[in-house]
Amino acid sequence: MSASSGVPDGRRPTLADVAARAGVSTALVSIVMREAKGASAATRERVLQAARDIGYRPDARARLLRSQRSRLLGVQFGLQHPFHTDLVEGLYAAAEPAGYQIALSAVAAGRGEQRAVETLLDDRCEALILLGPQAPAARLAELAGQVPVVSVARRLRPSIPGLEVVRTADDKGARQAVDHLVELGHRDIAHIDGGRAPGAADRRRGYRTAMNRHGLAEHIRIVPGGLTEEDGADAARALSADRPRPTAVLAFNDRCATGVLDVFLRCGIAVPDDISVVGFDDSHLARLAHIDLTTVGQDIPRLAQLAVGRAIARLEADETADETVAVGEQVIAPHLVVRSTTAPPR
Amino acid sequence: MSASSGVPDGRRPTLADVAARAGVSTALVSIVMREAKGASAATRERVLQAARDIGYRPDARARLLRSQRSRLLGVQFGLQHPFHTDLVEGLYAAAEPAGYQIALSAVAAGRGEQRAVETLLDDRCEALILLGPQAPAARLAELAGQVPVVSVARRLRPSIPGLEVVRTADDKGARQAVDHLVELGHRDIAHIDGGRAPGAADRRRGYRTAMNRHGLAEHIRIVPGGLTEEDGADAARALSADRPRPTAVLAFNDRCATGVLDVFLRCGIAVPDDISVVGFDDSHLARLAHIDLTTVGQDIPRLAQLAVGRAIARLEADETADETVAVGEQVIAPHLVVRSTTAPPR
């Protein structure tokens, strides 16, 4: 058998095993393991040594079961979204120093948001951080009734109790993109939108507003898209057949923009000479030098930091029965990152 | 407060709450919730209704604490590795139908493998599935002494007890790549290696063997690389200054190859006209039409399926004290995927 250490049978060592070996009570071992006060330095060392000897590890589940707080933040994210994995990295960085743990639950092919959230809840996460959730607002409101929920990168009515929103000013981002393109001399600027994806409505609106403001109302052209490369590719195929063809395209996000680049490349439409392309997110993807996408950057570390901060604030507020911390919504400014997929029209 | 349902105070409903409401014992509710036999259809419905009424959800942690089995598979993966996220998708698909849960733990900036594994162990995972682990073999052996460990995509001595290996025949993959390039007419083929990364040694060896077999021993050129885009970029910069410049490059993996493509692009070295590039993995990245990388494909669904299968086999074997299931190593054949980054030299 693969029992390596300490306890006779294959069992995993427990507090009691350590206690027996150190010749103290389980309560004392608990004190030592939690680094609580109430043990002398000498005993502390003796207990620690005994724990090391038999390879003891506290059982996180039992620990959480007993202590009312779990200090666990459940995170739902899209496995294949570079923007999400970038965010997750930031969430870890923000949560662990604050003494909170992150429980990940991925949304992937064959594993929807419903299932992702359920496993998080079953694991007794104290709060949920949802990255770009697509569930109906009603469902999120229902969730928020059970546990504090932070929605990242999706706008929602801030009035929903228990629900915090951390997001980028998507409309402003779209406006920045349009401004940049207009400044380069473009007038015929199309937008490939994200449909019902989080942020899509605001980006669409920002695009419209900016176009109007530049007196380009008659050039407004919104092509149905989505958040994957495939969606971008479909839209690009439609666009490339259009006459007149736009001289610039603002895609819903970086993945979508990548799909657009692909199709143009294959059609012999040069970027940025024949057409300029702008993405959204500034995820790892956009930074790949081979793609080198001009894009609207979201401040990912900041979003992550705020998301964790809001979740924790919520929890500590619940603890003190103090509801005044309700902020509801944090909106972060985006910033345009100019790379090589935009240029003046010719 | 945000208590939405059922139980008076903010508490999360428990078995006892459901039992009280349905007028039965907690034991019976447990039976119903587990879908075990021992309850009449009528009571079952009544209990279920009560559970729905108060919004009851079983506490996974308490459940696992009590039942000796946790049916939890801990997965360590690299957040930013497309190959890993692809694998994770496959792991979910393989585990859930088999009645096992997946607990994810990411390796990211500021969060090393050690930490990733520790949280998995603390959560009482029954087995560990490590994607491309970089830890020393001794450390993995130690881990395998505590719990069944499956190493995916990293070769290890199969004789380590408790350790299963599921991997691609990396040497064969490298050979396929070289064969392809030679067939196209290349002779001066360089290899950007992965250093100490999982699989790197085998790919390097496969490359060497293939070159020798084709009588190209004097053209063997191994450039230090790594598994990120940055590593690839560094190597490409070195290569592009070399005289004579190779006419083809086999990169350690897709990410590395992407970095190579970037640098060549910026240097005005045309791919595949001036130089051919081959990646490894066939992750999402390689399939992006804009990258459209010729690459050595790993059979990701198969690897995932096998990893889960081996872990489970291990567990069920431990259960019956039957050690004959020890297989140790499963090696899967790779297959070349030809896309647009390879062509005859000119």
Added chain:
DNA sequence: TCGACTGGTGCGCTCCGGGGC
């Protein structure tokens, strides 16, 4: 009085032994 330590209880659940029709 205070620091060092312990016994006992219960977190939410599973499961065994047993009882009633």
Added chain:
DNA sequence: TGCCCCGGAGCGCACCAGTCG
């Protein structure tokens, strides 16, 4: 003899109320 159902013990731990110098 079934099938339904219940009481109660205990998983590994945290934490309270104590006891002892």
